[in-house]
Amino acid sequence: MEIFSWLPKEGSQILFVLFLSFLIGLEREESKANDDHFAFGGVRTYPLIGMIGYALSVLSDMTLIPFLVGLCVVALFLLLAYSHKVKKSGHAGVTSEMSALTTYLIGGLIQHNLLWVATTLVVATILLLSLKQLLEGLAKKIESDDILTFTKFLLLSAVILPLLPNQALTQFQINPLKVWLIVVAVSSVSYASYVLQKLGKNASGILWSAIFGGIYSSTVTTIVLARRSQTENRPHLFSGGILIASGIMYLRLTILLALFNQDLLKQVGLSFLCLAAIAIAFGFLWSKRGDGVDVNLGDIAAVKNPLEFNTALIFSILFVGMLIATQYAVHFFGDSGLYTLAGVMGLTDIDPFVMSLTQNTPSLSPVAIAANALLISAASNNVMKGVYAYFLSSKNSRLQSCLCLIALAGLGIIPIFLFH
Incomplete structure (x- = not known):
């Protein structure tokens, strides 16, 4: 004034x-x-x-x-x-x-x-x-069930979250507030992708679906694209999209590390960003090799709402289980136990394992060891997606998709030797 x-x-x-x-x-x-x-x-x-x-x-x-x-x-x-x-x-x-x-x-x-x-x-x-x-x-595109689900989630996150005790409990040092805060963060990242897919389902092509699907779940996206490739003779397009989704996975992990563990982010963030850039760039260029124009894909938009209470509850249980399993693995088997657990968890959903490392580092294991475990888990997940792609894709695209993911997994473990 x-x-x-x-x-x-x-x-x-x-x-x-x-x-x-x-x-x-x-x-x-x-x-x-x-x-x-x-x-x-x-x-x-x-x-x-x-x-x-x-x-x-x-x-x-x-x-x-x-x-x-x-x-x-x-x-x-x-x-x-x-x-x-x-x-x-x-x-x-x-x-x-x-x-x-x-x-x-x-x-x-x-x-x-x-x-x-x-x-x-x-x-x-x-x-x-x-x-x-x-x-x-916008209101017409959002279904009433999604609004109700989001309202319930607001109740759980904005009302119940502040009521949870902010202190470590049991011998495993589990903090209920931090556990549910992580559930909220992971579910919110997935929900952002879920909403974008719902709003743009009529205009989204394979590549856009790969990007949004990679934010939601690169494994789910790989399965959907692999199955869809059986009805479309565009092997380069689908294999490139599958690779892009896995590249987006590294960006998703980087965001989660930025939110919950800055030390791990400094150790492995650059590697994740480089792997994401390589996978996205190569996937995009590969998708343009002689398969014609992109096609619409609405299947990924039908994935399960990540803000449903059952979904969030299952993730919280898995997360707590990973906290306990990680501590046992390090306590009884040392670094090799943690690496083995990382490889095994990469075959399923890696988010609970990744988030358990953010909470156990550096109190349980050194930052460098935890960073290696993250790289192993992500590489293992890419190998598993390569298996899915090989058995679920069309005859023309299965080998391309599998080799792309195996190559990305190989690149993903190179930083381990560089750090060492």
Whole structure:
């Protein structure tokens, strides 16, 4: 507000009220010009409402009674306007009326010097009003079951998570808060991919499905692409997509390490990024070798919602099991036991094992040893996906897909010798 230092404090506040309420009025004026229905207010009405809110906030002083009475009066006028709109056009939308109430409140917020709150409300209001078609289209693409599932997950993560004890329990030093926080993080990364696949399922081709599927689960994506290759004579396209999905897996692991163990990230992050870049680049170039244009693929969008409670619960059980198994392996068999466990877990879902290492490093094993275990687990997972690809893919693409994944697995263990 220094730019208006030559004005009294109230003068600069009035200008700010006029400016913000005018922005809302301007958006409503443009909407009214493009709408056949009767619409309330415009570039004059909304600033007036904002000024009324500001003036009554000044008069309220230490009590909110005048300001609340003014709010009720403005609401009655808006009710009359709404009733007239419904009778005249039959259109029952109330966004203009609600934005007018918001404008009234903005006057009071500015009078109390809550400028950031007032500006944020205006920006949010204009975005909600302007993005009507986009938001309504988004709502139609999201199924009601997904909304209910996400709401349940919010209950578990935002309500229950803070209630969990933040202390190590049992001889295995299991922290319930950290365990569930990891479940939330891993599920959220998968859910972001899941939502993108759901929203773009009608336009996604093999390569886009490989990218989003790799974020969700590179193993699931490999199986889906391998099976689909039997109906499409595009061996390079499908084998390249499978390789891209495994490259995305390394990016996913890098994100998880960045969230939960910076020491492991520093040790193995560069290797993961290099492996991801090699797999994605080579997979993309390989997919363009003489197979024609990309094809749509909606199957991956039908994968299980990662935010379903059962899915999250199973992951938490696996994660706790891996915490215990990792400690036993290191305690009884040392580094070789950890490497063996890494190779075995790579044949299944590696996320629980990876996250167990983030919690057990460096307290249980040195960072370098844990980094080697991560590389072994990821390489083992690529070998297993190569087996899936070989037996599930078409005759023309099975060898290509298998060799690509085996080669990536071989590259994935080279950093072990470099670190050594």
